[in-house]
Amino acid sequence: MEVHDKLCTDCQAEVIPKTEQEAGPHVEEGFVATRASYSSCTTDSSKAADLLHDVHLGMLALPSGVSRCMATFVRGVYDYHHYLCDGIDDRGWGCGYRTLQTMCSWITNQLKEKELNSTVSHRVPSIPEIQRILVQLGDKEQNFIGSRDWIGSFEICVVIDQLYNVPCKLLHLRSGTELVTILPQLRQHFEHFGSPVMMGGSVDNSSKGILGVACGAGESYLLVLDPHFVGKPSSKQLQNEGWVKWRPVTTFLEDSFYNLCCPQLADC
Numbered sequence: 001m002e003v004h005d006k007l008c009t010d011c012q013a014e015v016i017p018k019t020e021q022e023a024g025p026h027v028e029e030g031f032v033a034t035r036a037s038y039s040s041c042t043t044d045s046s047k048a049a050d051l052l053h054d055v056h057l058g059m060l061a062l063p064s065g066v067s068r069c070m071a072t073f074v075r076g077v078y079d080y081h082h083y084l085c086d087g088i089d090d091r092g093w094g095c096g097y098r099t100l101q102t103m104c105s106w107i108t109n110q111l112k113e114k115e116l117n118s119t120v121s122h123r124v125p126s127i128p129e130i131q132r133i134l135v136q137l138g139d140k141e142q143n144f145i146g147s148r149d150w151i152g153s154f155e156i157c158v159v160i161d162q163l164y165n166v167p168c169k170l171l172h173l174r175s176g177t178e179l180v181t182i183l184p185q186l187r188q189h190f191e192h193f194g195s196p197v198m199m200g201g202s203v204d205n206s207s208k209g210i211l212g213v214a215c216g217a218g219e220s221y222l223l224v225l226d227p228h229f230v231g232k233p234s235s236k237q238l239q240n241e242g243w244v245k246w247r248p249v250t251t252f253l254e255d256s257f258y259n260l261c262c263p264q265l266a267d268c
Contacts, residue, residue, distance in 0.1 A: 050085075050232070051079040051080055051081065051085060051105075052079070052080045052233060052234070052235055052238075053077055053078065053079055053080070054077055054078065055080045055225070055233075055235045055238050055239070055243075055244050056073070056074070056211045056212070056223060056225065056244050057235065058235065058236075058239060059223060059239055059244060059245070059246070062214050062216075062221075062246075063214065063219075063221055063246045063248075070187070070214070070215050071212060071213065071214040071215075072186075072187050072190035072191050072212060072213055073190060073211060073212035073223065074106070074190065074194060074195065074196050074211045074212060075190070075194030076106055076109060076110050076113075076194055076195075077105075077106070077109045078102055078103075078105050078106035078109065078196055079101075079102065079105035079124070080102060080225070080233075080238070081098040081099075081101035081102045081105065081124075081227060082098055082227045082228065082229040082230070082233075082243075083095075083098065083227065083228055083229060083230045084230055084231075085098070086126065086127075088126070088127050090127060090148075091230065092148070093148040093149070093150055094127060094148075094227075095150075095206055095207040095208075095227045095228055096150055096151040096152055096155070096156065096198075096200065096207040097127045097130055097151060098207070098227035099156070099196075099198045099207045099208065099209050099225075099227050100130065100151070100155075100156045100159060100160070100198065101124050101125070102196055102209055102225070102227070103156070103160065103195065103196050103198060103209070103261075103263060104124040104125065104159075104160065104163070104164075105124050106195055106196055106263075107160065107164050107166060107195070107263060107265055108122045108123060108124060108164075110195075110265055111164065111265075125159065125163065128145065128146070130151070130155075130159055131144055131145045131146070131147070132145055133158075133159055133162055133163070134151070134155055134158065134159065137158060137162060139155065139158055150205075152200045152207070152259065153170060153198055153199075153200050153259040153260065153261040154170070154259075154261075156168070156198050156261045157170060157261050160261075160263055164265075166263050166264065166265045167263075167264050168261050168262060168263050168264060169189075169261075169262040169264055170259060170260070170261060170262075171185065171259065171260040171262065172257065172258075172259050173257060173258040173259075173260075174257050175253075175254050175255070175256070175257065175258075176201075176204070176249075176252030176253045176254055176256055176258060177252075177254050179222075179249040179252055179258070180220060180249055182260070183213055183215050183220055183249070186210070186213045186222075186260075186262075187213055187215065189262050190212060190213065193262070193263065193264050193265060193266070195262070195263040195264075195265060196209045196210065196211055196225070196263075197209065197210040197211075197260050197261065197262050197263075198210075198260065198261040199222075199224075199258060199259070199260050199261075200258070200259055201253070201256040201257055201258040201259065202256050202257050203253050203255055203256035204252065204253045204256040204258070205256075206226075206228065207227060208224050208225065208226055208227070209224070209225035209226075209227065210222050210223065210224060210225070210260070211223040211224075211225050211244070214246065219248050219249075219250065220248070220249045221246040221247060221248055221249065222246070222247050222249060223244070223245075223246055223247075224244070224245055224246075224247045225243070225244050226242075226243045226244070226245075228243075229243050
C-alpha cells in the first residue's frame with residue numbers, strides 16, 4: 001500500500017510529500033531526498049542466486065486483437081523479487097519492498113554493465129536494510145525497523161536516490177481513469193531510461209511493477225509484474241498464471257488514486 005500516499009488524499013495534483021522549498025539536487029515533481037551514510041546493503045546472496053531474470057521475455061507478443069500498436073519495454077536485466085524469495089516471510093505486507101528490490105536489481109546491473117557511479121552501492125538491499133535506511137533518513141520512526149509496515153512510491157524514491165544517487169520521477173493520478181493521459185510519458189520513460197516502474201495506489205493498494213506499455217488504436221495495456229508469488233517459480237509458470245501479464249488500462253480502478261515511481265538512470 002502507498003503509505004505516504006495516504007497524505008495525498010487532499011492533494012489535487014502531484015504527490016508532494018515535501019515542500020518545493022525543501023527540494024535538494026535530485027528532485028522531480030516535489031520529491032526531495034536527503035542523503036545520509038549507509039553501507040553493506042545486500043540480500044541473502046545464496047537465495048538471490050536462485051532468482052529468475054527477465055521473466056517478461058516471451059510476453060513481448062502484443063495482446064490479441066490489438067492492431068497498429070506501439071509498444072515499449074524495460075531494457076536491461078532485472079531479477080524477479082517476490083514474497084519469501086530470500087527467506088523473509090513478508091506475505092501480506094512486503095510487496096512494496098519486493099518491487100523496490102526488483103528495481104534495485106535492474107539499477108545495479110546497469111551500473112555494473114556501464115561501470116557508472118563506481119562510488120555507490122552495486123547491491124540490492126534486504127528488507128531490514130531498507131527499513132534502516134528510511135529510519136536513518138528520518139522518514140520513519142525507530143520502531144519501523146523490524147515492523148511489517150508497508151512502503152509506497154515515496155519511500156521507494158528515497159531509497160533508490162540514497163543508495164544509487166539515481167533520481168526518480170513521481171507521477172500521481174487521481175483515478176485509474178487518468179492512466180491513459182500518462183501513457184505517452186511512460187512510453188518516453190521506457191524509450192529513454194528503460195527501467196522498471198513501481199505502481200501503487202489507495203484502494204488498489206497492491207504494489208506492482210510496470211515493465212512495458214502498449215498503446216493501441218482501441219485498448220492500451222500495461223505489462224504488469226506481480227510480486228505476490230510464493231514458491232520457486234519458472235518464467236513459464238509466472239506467465240501462464242498471470243504473475244506477469246498484459247493488463248488493459250481500463251481495468252485500473254476509478255475510485256483509487258495511483259502513484260508511479262520512475263527511476264531515471266541516464267546512459268542505460
